[in-house]
Structures are given as C-alpha cells and as structure tokens.
Amino acid sequence: MAVSVEAPTLRMLQSPHVELFSQGAEARIYIYTPPPITTTWLDDSKDVAGSPRSIAGGSAADQLIIKHRFPKKYRHPSLSANLTASRTSLEARALLRAARDGINVPALRFVDETQGVIGLQRIRGRTVRRCLGAGDEAEEEEESESTHSISEHVLSDVASEALDEWTQSQVMILIGRQLALLHAADIIHGDLTTSNMIYVEAEPGMLGRVVLIDFGLxxxxxxxxxxxxxxxxLERAFASTHAGSEHLFTQILDTYFTETDLIRKGKGKGLKSAEILRTLEKVRLRGRKRSMVG
Structure with missing residues (x-):
C-alpha cells in the first residue's frame, strides 16, 4: 500500500518557528524566524565536551517571508494544481530575472512549484506608501491575488513617519529607475502600488534604495x-492614495522615460520612451471613458 508523504515545504509551515500572518483569496503569508543554532564547545584544557550554547539564528535579519498558494476547493483538482504551479513558477522566474538584471527585489530563498510555496528574503524598511504619509492599506472589498499578500506590514516594520519633501523627491527618482530596468527586462509587475515598494534607508546622510515586492500578478x-x-x-494608485501627488508621479515618469532611452541606447534595442508615452496616453483615455460610462 502506498504511503502518503507530505511535502517538506508543507511540513515547514507547521513548524513552531513559522507564524501565519494573513490569508487572502489566493494565498497565505507566513513569517519564518529560524531558531538559534545550538552547538557544543570543547574545553581545550580537558579536551572534553562542554555545555551546549546558542550562537546564531533567531534574529529578525534572518527571517523569511513564505507565500503559500493553497488549493482551491471550487476548482477541479488538476486545474487548481496546474494554475498553482504555473503562477508560482512565473513569480519565481520573474524574481530571478529581475535580480539578474540588477533590479532590487527580495532574494528568492526556495520555491516549490507543485505545492505553490515560495520563500523570500524579508526586507527591512518601510513602504513608499508610508514614506508619502499615507496610513496602513485598508482591506479591499474585492479580494484578489494581491489582497493580504506580501504587504507593508510583513515586509516593513520601520517607523512610519513620512519622509521630508526632498527625500520623497529622490525616492521617486529611484522608483523611476527601477521601473525602467524592470520593463527593459520584459517583466510586467501587474500590481504596481506604493504598498508594493519598500524604501530601505542607508546610513545617515546617504540615499537608500527602493525594493519592488509582490510579483504575484x-x-x-x-x-x-x-x-x-x-x-x-501605478498612476491610479497615486491618485487614489496620495492626494496632491501629481508632481511626484511626474518625477517617476520623467526618470522612467530618461532611463528607458539610456538603457535602449546601451543595449542597442528596445522600445523608445516616446512610444510608451503615446501608448500611455491612449490607456489614460480608455480609463477616462470607462470612468464616464461607469
């Protein structure tokens, strides 16, 4: 008789060192804090084993974010398994490509496509949403892939005070550069909001970096x-979340288009910024028409 063996990644989720943070329609988010490593030291004078001591692990810096796309009972089992594997694989591959191309994303620690589990580096910082003075993100009425996903609460736990105007301006430039690199790598994020960007501060007097997170879509x-x-x-996210932020989003676009042309010149191929801008105007027009129709 065949013996059912649970996948190691699913067993890991049952560990006392793993805490369920939140659950949405598509995934559960966990925080893993590795336990201290206990080792036995030798007493040089007696050449015998001494008492065990805890020497490493257990710190916040070692924590992981674990995302689990759990099976959906309303789907046919084979369809659910295929969708889970496909989406998990796509997210993991996007993170690897992004990291390879110099884009700031959480490091991928492990992936189990079959079980829909991804382990990611925990980023210590604060969301751009908080940097611009907005509060915590409210739950949306319509749950989606991004609902309760790798949110600002999980990945960032730094003080939420807004940055000064000059630093905010510099952060917009950092965002524009990251998005230009992302698109030049043919990666579409799919859910760009200020909650899905983490600002990691550097040493005092130094500008930090922006990390893009949550590639579930x-x-x-x-x-x-x-x-x-x-x-x-992203533009709609700015308009709905950050009142009077038009000048900030303009800085993102200006940097994005400048960097896009620089990247194109360096590679000798790729889309011109003017083409993307023309298309963006068309997308805006469609959006306005939908708003008028309701």
Whole structure:
C-alpha cells in the first residue's frame, strides 16, 4: 500500500518557528524566524565536551517571508494544481530575472512549484506608501491575488513617519529607475502600488534604495501596451492614495522615460520612451471613458 508523504515545504509551515500572518483569496503569508543554532564547545584544557550554547539564528535579519498558494476547493483538482504551479513558477522566474538584471527585489530563498510555496528574503524598511504619509492599506472589498499578500506590514516594520519633501523627491527618482530596468527586462509587475515598494534607508546622510515586492500578478512582455498599463495602474494608485501627488508621479515618469532611452541606447534595442508615452496616453483615455460610462 502506498504511503502518503507530505511535502517538506508543507511540513515547514507547521513548524513552531513559522507564524501565519494573513490569508487572502489566493494565498497565505507566513513569517519564518529560524531558531538559534545550538552547538557544543570543547574545553581545550580537558579536551572534553562542554555545555551546549546558542550562537546564531533567531534574529529578525534572518527571517523569511513564505507565500503559500493553497488549493482551491471550487476548482477541479488538476486545474487548481496546474494554475498553482504555473503562477508560482512565473513569480519565481520573474524574481530571478529581475535580480539578474540588477533590479532590487527580495532574494528568492526556495520555491516549490507543485505545492505553490515560495520563500523570500524579508526586507527591512518601510513602504513608499508610508514614506508619502499615507496610513496602513485598508482591506479591499474585492479580494484578489494581491489582497493580504506580501504587504507593508510583513515586509516593513520601520517607523512610519513620512519622509521630508526632498527625500520623497529622490525616492521617486529611484522608483523611476527601477521601473525602467524592470520593463527593459520584459517583466510586467501587474500590481504596481506604493504598498508594493519598500524604501530601505542607508546610513545617515546617504540615499537608500527602493525594493519592488509582490510579483504575484507578474507577466513577461515587451509590448508598449503592457508597459503603459503597468504605469497607469501605478498612476491610479497615486491618485487614489496620495492626494496632491501629481508632481511626484511626474518625477517617476520623467526618470522612467530618461532611463528607458539610456538603457535602449546601451543595449542597442528596445522600445523608445516616446512610444510608451503615446501608448500611455491612449490607456489614460480608455480609463477616462470607462470612468464616464461607469
């Protein structure tokens, strides 16, 4: 008789060192804090084993974020398994490609496509949403892939005071550069919001870096349309979350288009910023028409 063996990644979720943080319609999010490592020291004078001592592990810096796309009972089992594996694989591959191309993303620690489990580095910082003075993100009425995903509460736990205006401006430039690199790598984020960007501060007097997170809705595309839609999603997020932030988003776009042309010149190929801008204007027009129609 066959013996059912539970996958190691699922057993890991049952560990006392793993804490369930939140659950959405598509995934559960856990925080893993590794236990201290206990070792036995030798007493040089007697050449015998001494008492065990805890020497490493257990710190916040070692924590991981674990995302588990659990099976959906309303789907056919084979369909659910295929979708889970496909989405998990796509997210993991996007993170690896992004890291390879110099984009700031959480390091991928492990992936189990079959079980829909991804382990990610925990980023110590604060969301751009908080940097711009907005409060915690409220739950959306319509749950989606991103609902309760790798949220600002999980990945960031630094003081939430807004940054000064000059630093905010510099952070917008950092965002524009990261998005230009992301799209140049043919990676579409799919859910660009200020909650899905973490600002990691550097030493006093030094500018930090922006880390892009939550690639649960990512896709691969080189089209101007997909890039423009990605930017439009972020623009709408700014408009709905950060009142009077038009000048900040303009800084993101200005940097994005400048960097896009620089990257294109360096590679000798790729879309021109003017083409993406024209497409963005068309996407905006469609968005306004939908708003008017309701």
């Amino acid at each position: 990512t896709s691969q595309s080189s089209s101007a349309e997909d890039r423009a839609v990605d930017l439009y999603v």
